[in-house]
Amino acid sequence: MIYLDYAATTPMSEEAMEVFIQASKNFYGNANSLHDIGSNAANLLEASREELAKLLHCQKEGIYFTSGGSESNILAITSLISANKHRGNHLITTKCEHSSILHLFQRLEQEGYEVTYLPVNQSGFVDLAALQNAVKDTTILVAIQHANSEIGTIQHINKIGKLLHERNVLFHCDAVQSFGKIPLHLDQEYIDSLSISSHKVYGPKGVGAVYINPRRKWNPQIPGSTHEGGLRPGTINIPGIAAFVTAATAIYDTMERENARLEALRELLIEKLTQLPTAKVVIEGDQRKHLPNIVGIRIIGMEGQLVMLECNRYGIALSTGSACSIGMQEPSSTLKALGRSDMEAKQFIRISLGNATTKADILHTIAIMNNVTESFFNKTRRETIGYEG
Missing domain, CATH: 3.40.640.10 (Type I PLP-dependent aspartate aminotransferase-like (Major domain))
Known part of the structure; x- marks a missing residue:
């Protein structure tokens, strides 16, 4: 995993x-x-x-x-x-x-x-x-x-x-x-x-x-x-x-060297996420003054919990926010404070990198995210067409 x-x-x-x-x-x-x-x-x-x-x-x-x-x-x-x-x-x-x-x-x-x-x-x-x-x-x-x-x-x-x-x-x-x-x-x-x-x-x-x-x-x-x-x-x-x-x-x-490495991985992750062909990804937070290891995102139209569970099924461990708040069945308080709606806050997922994270891990994660979002939105599209027909 x-x-x-x-x-x-x-x-x-x-x-x-x-x-x-x-x-x-x-x-x-x-x-x-x-x-x-x-x-x-x-x-x-x-x-x-x-x-x-x-x-x-x-x-x-x-x-x-x-x-x-x-x-x-x-x-x-x-x-x-x-x-x-x-x-x-x-x-x-x-x-x-x-x-x-x-x-x-x-x-x-x-x-x-x-x-x-x-x-x-x-x-x-x-x-x-x-x-x-x-x-x-x-x-x-x-x-x-x-x-x-x-x-x-x-x-x-x-x-x-x-x-x-x-x-x-x-x-x-x-x-x-x-x-x-x-x-x-x-x-x-x-x-x-x-x-x-x-x-x-x-x-x-x-x-x-x-x-x-x-x-x-x-x-x-x-x-x-x-x-x-x-x-x-x-x-x-x-x-x-x-x-x-x-x-x-x-x-x-090793702080300075590791921060530079994590920042490069973060930039790669964001670049690839925003290029997903079937999903619109919003990057939350400031893109200049931020920690090098945290990427908070929303995939428009998908609940974060679904993304997390599907990624877990394919061997990727990420989260829907702070582990101390998960299980409360409430939208992220941080996202709400940013002015996001309940629906938008429930779309949130967090990807956080560490000392064992590699470029290969990022690319594999992107491939899994592509499969997960493509499957979800294609299914949603078929169901919508079927309902309208």
């Missing part, structure tokens, strides 16, 4: 897997234990924290390891607004955010917080003037993702952060999709908290990290938590963290 769903999750690299096995064997202690076995685990944990901080260009004191991107989003936002709720009750985000953030903001609305959902343009960009106008004296925090997981559009994060800091508003950035594809210099950005995840960069699942600027005050959400500076409870996953940082370091070492 050709795997084209890397934005959902990546296979674990051999290097990360080996580190995971060795750390499991040799650093199995609880990092909070005071004996030598615990101290050895704690030393590996702190070395991993330091290495990750180097990749993000930030203070290691701001790095906290979590179970993944969703927990990082939730802990960062709730911990920051809890410590700053004396300043007001207004929050800002967009309808294009990851489901973990959208669901959290829905809950916060029920708890009495006022939430403004910013509009985006047809390419998925936040309107800076709309953001400027949305900020109030009571605004505590704004959560805007770095890059969208479905269409790949990269937000103007530096401009957004600068605007917010000038208004003394906290800025949380979900960087789960962009980490490992775009260099992050948190010492130069106006970002107060940032979430990343291991399984998007060929590390193990169930591991992530959140950065919270050490200069910002936050409150623990679960009283008595003793791990990760009190940010969260639960024994630290030392092997998973070591494997995560190993995978992240490896991807940073």
